[in-house]
Amino acid sequence: MKLLKDAQLGASTFFASPLPHDVCGSNGLPLTPNSIKILGRFQILKTITHPRLCQYVDISRGKHERLIVVAEHYASNLGDFKQGQTVWFGFSPEKVLQIAYEVLEGLEFMNKQGLVHRALSTQNVLLDCKGNVNLAKFGLYHMTDHGADVDFPIGYPSYLAPEVIAQGSFHPSDPSHDEAPLPSGPKSDVWSLGILLFELCARRRLLQNIEISEKLKFILTLGCMDDIVTVLAEEHGCLDIIKELPENVLELLKKCLTFLPSKRPTPAGLLGDPLFHGISCLYTPFQKPVSLFSSSLRCANLQLPDDIADLCKDENDDYLSERGIDEVYHLWCLAGGDLEKELTNKEIIRSKPPVCTLPNFVLEDGESFGQGRDRSFLLDDTTVTLSLCQLRNRLKDVAGEAYFPLLEDQQSGLPQSNSSNELSATVMLPLIIRERDTEYQLIRIILFDRLLKAYPYKKNLVCKEARVDIPPLVRGLAWAALLGIEGDIQAKYDSIDKDTPIPTDRQIEVDIPRCHQYDELLSSPEGHIKFRRVLKAWVVSHPDLVYWQGLDSLCAPFLYLNFNNEALAYACMSAFIPKYLYNFFLKDNSHVIQEYLTVFSQMIAFHDPELSNHLNEIGFIPDLYAIPWFLTMFTHVFPLHKIFHLWDTLLLGNSSFPFCIGVAILQQLRDRLLANGFNECILLFSDLPEIDIERCVRESINLFCWTPKSATYRQHAQPPKASADDSFGKAATYFSSDYQDMAKTDLSREPLALADLKAEFSPRISAEDLIDLCELSVAGPSKRNKGGKPKIIAVDIRSMEDFSRGHVSGSVNVPFNSVFNSDGELVQCPASGVLQNYRGRVIVIISHAVKSAVMFAAHLVKVNMSRVCILDGGISRLNPTGLLTVPSPQI
Known part of the structure; x- marks a missing residue:
């Protein structure tokens, strides 16, 4: 994306062709509005960056098929000179050649991207403060599908090539229109360039005072002429001026104004013509910037000043102009910018009373009443400059140092400024408010921009800052960094066969039109x-897995954020699935799903036993509602804007974090669930009520940090990795690191058969987990509650004799036989006795026999004791460690 520099932001508007009402496509679904089609095609234009092309920034869709396009803009253009004047802006023959060369540079780059301008004219050739060319509106022909989606012609009759004029007009909304003409090629722009250059040389407009039909007729008759340049000069009374032109300029005009396209050169051919040998050496060939994920070295040509402080010496420097155009526009919107309001103020958009918009009607005698065609629905190519005064005023208190933050660990994430106290206060505000705060977003965007440019070297800092929040503007790249994407992802994506038909194609075709289709971009x-391409690439590149319904929903967030980078969307999706949904897409995934749901049931009982007991009593098990949650990581039940905030945190956690999200959702619905029976709960989840995502995220993190790492162990989870995540900070290390990533030892948790796992209400934790947690409860105040109490208590249910021979330090002894008799019947409720004092802590049940520990834990859950778990393997796992305490004999 280009920097703002001396450019401005410009907005223009036009209408797409309306479609007939109540008409469906071949698939039975309503036809996609033409404005939606244009919006989708427009997106690729935002990626086309070149010094000779005005950068496209955004497109928005309004009422009645109105579209507003925002792009880089300059106040000066080649159409500013007045007819009859002598040279304007120094348009000497040398300057004409320079303009021609720069225009051809832009056209050649467009052609490499598969684009044709078709609307080339003097008013669309903008000039920056140095007089360099920037082509505007070069994407209009592409985004409208070569004019098929609008009711106006693309291009200006005076500049259109003869072969374009010969095709005639085309109006899509006219039911009697013929088939769309063939798209124009690059050579049509060369003719337009010839007319443009002729006007500059002749110092007058061509065919300006002639009726449109006469213009077209005259241009078509030029085919009979041998020397078109001379005929045009004679027609407009400027033959003397043209004859005085240097031979090279005259030769250029003749090559451009060649009537037959077969003999007319292309922009690339003209650029290599000897005519420009003296000019081409003055220009450095454009090199596309290296992308973040590629095999090329991004910092190969990096140059830094000797003193970083030199970057912000001058207090009058316009630091905002050094930011990207897309970034400035994003901040402009946050600062109160309104596109429709700007166009309305300039009378480009005019509102009319409803009575003035009534259609015309015809009586039997043929007499017509009503209004003619509303000219506001025709093309108005006026570009309105968007004022940045409001934005600059909003950012006036941001110090220069804020634009160049230091990235060392000891530096603050929020650079100092005159309003640093306000920024510190903003961090504590709700996320939705922070995302709309202009100054705060500027600071965060600049910081993330620098961190991502240093990726993967600064990956840890990206994770650290992501714990605060992720700016929406950089969310796509930030997610890719959190997922550890590296290497030449484009080459890998290109190597996948996405065209050969496969059996899954039919299911993909059925699912896509139903996936997040409320979003204009995805629809x-x-x-x-x-x-289709990204999903098919995933299916083809994972032959051991299959396409399950829900994969399209998983793909949606990545595709939305990386709409113009399918390779990155595919890479993120391919990294996300094995981390959070390992083996979920096996052909037979029943054992994986059942284990996952069972662990989730244990998590509900661990954190909210009262709710767990109620749901179990009415038979409302996770199988009835939670499969779409976890199979799609909640993308099937939440809209995209909520998924973005949810996944911002999910990507910082490990594979067990989704359990905590699920529990947090249930707790938001807790009162309604407890008050209802099975049928009411089914109805409740068939149309899930509004969920406060920020509260859900906040509570999920709390649940996550209270959950021992081995409590969510699954034998069908992803195999161990070299290192574990610790994205929530050191304070939660033992509660948040992924147990699946830990190396197995004799103290690790052993896998359980699914039937045995389902028989237990409370989760098991490993011996190493217990040792770690007990050590932390003694040594570290950070592992204690606010009142200074430890987070964990070990409850030893062996007999007093066994307990006295050796036990965990700090544990309490509640003998099993004092609670249950020999028949397994309850004698005394342990929760009403000594354990009442330990409510709220993690309670670990230790025993000789697993069966007695399971019974004891199940009873505690039944009486609503939370955070109850069982030591896997019992006390025998701890015997070899030498960590058991033997009480000293009393004297």
Whole structure:
């Protein structure tokens, strides 16, 4: 994306062709509005960056098929000179050649991207403060599908090539229209360039005072002429001026104004012509910036000043102009920018009373009443400059140092400024408010921009800052960094066969039109094509897995954030699934799903036993509602804007974090669930009520940090890795690191058969987990509650004799036989006795026999004791460690 520099932001608007009402496509679904099609095609234009092309920034869709396009803009253009004047802006023959060369540079780059301008004219050739060319509106022909989605012609009659004029007009909304003409090629732009250059040389407009039909007729008759340049000069009374032109300029005009396309050169061919040998050496060939994920070295040409402080010496420097155009526009919107309001103020958008918009009607005698065609629905190519004054005023208190934050660990994430106290206070505000705060977002965007440019070297700092929040503007790249994406992802994606038909194609075709289609981007035909390619690439590249319904929902967030980078969307999806959904997409995934749901049931009992007891009593088990949650990581039940905030935190956690999200959702619905029976709960989840995502995230983190790492162990989870995540900070290390990533030892938790796992209400934890937690409860105040109490208590249910021979330090002894008789019947409720004092802590049941520990834990859950778990393997696991305490004999 280009920097703002001396450019401005410009907005223009037009209408897409309306579609007939109540008409469906071949699949039975309503037709996609043309404005949605244009919006989808527009997205690729945002990635086309070149010094000779005005950068496209954004497109928004309004009422009645109105579209507003935002792009880089300059106040000066080649159409500013007045007819009859002598040279304007120094348009000497040398300057004409320079302009021609720069225009051809832009056209050649467009052609490499598969684009044709078709609307080239003097008003669309903008000039920056140095007089360099920037082509505007070069994407209009592409985004409208070569004019098929609008009711106006693309291009200006005076500049259109003869072969374009010969095709005639085309109006999509006219039911009697013929088939769409063939798309124009690059050579049509060369003719337009010839007319443009001729006007500069002749110092007058061509065909300005002639009726449109006469213009077209005259241009077509040029085919009979041998020397078109001379004929044009004679027609407009400027033959003397043209004859005085240097031979090279005259030769250029003749090559451009060649009537037959077969003999007319392309932009690339003209650039290599000897005519420009003296000019081409003055220009450095454009090199596309290296992307974040590629095999090329990003810092190969990096140059830094000797003193970083030199970057912000001058207090009058316009630091905002050094930011990307997309970033400035994003901040402009946050600062109160309104596109429709700006266009309305300039009278580009005019509102009319409803009575003035009534259609015309015709009586039997043929007399017509009503209004003619509303000219506001025709193309108005006026570009309105968006004022940045409000944005600059909003950011006036941001110090220069804020634009160049230091990245060392000891530095604050929020650079100092005149309003640093306000920024510190903003961090404590709700996320939705922070995302709309202009100054705060500027600071966060700049910080993340620098961290991502240093990725993967600064990956740890990216994770650290992501714990605060992720700016929406950089969310796509930030997620990729959190998922550890590296290498040449484009080459890998390109190597996958996405075209050969496979059996899954039919199911993908059925699912895509139902996946997050409320979103304009994903519902566009371009979005469907990208959906299909990314999903198919995943299926083809994972032959051991299969396509399950829900995979499209998983793909949606990544595709939305990386709409113009399918390779990155695919790479993120491929890294996300094995981390959180390992083996969920096996052909037979029943054992994986059942184990996952069973662990989730234990997590509900661990954190909210009262709710767990109620749901079990009415038979409302997770199998009835939670499968879509976990199979799609909640993308099937929440809209995208909520998924973004949810996944911002999910990506910082490990494979057990989704359990905590599920429990947090249930706790938000807790009162309604406890008050209802089975049927009411089914109805409740068939149309899930509004969930406060920020509260859900906050409570999920708390649940996550209270859950011992081995409590969520699954034998069908991803195999261990070299290192474990610790994205929630050192204070939660033992409660948050992923047990699946830990190396197995004799103290590790052993896998259980699914039937045995289902028979237990409370989770098991490993011996190493117990040792770690007990040590922390003694040594570290950070592992204690606010009142200074330890978070864990070990409850030894062996007999007093066994307990006295050796026990865990700090544990309490509640003999099993004092609670249950020999028949397994309850004699005394342990929760009403000594354990009442330990409510709220993690209670670990230790015993000789697993069966007695399971019974004891089940009773505690039944009486609503929370955070109850069982030591896997019992006391025998701890005997070899030498860590058991033997009480000293009393004297």
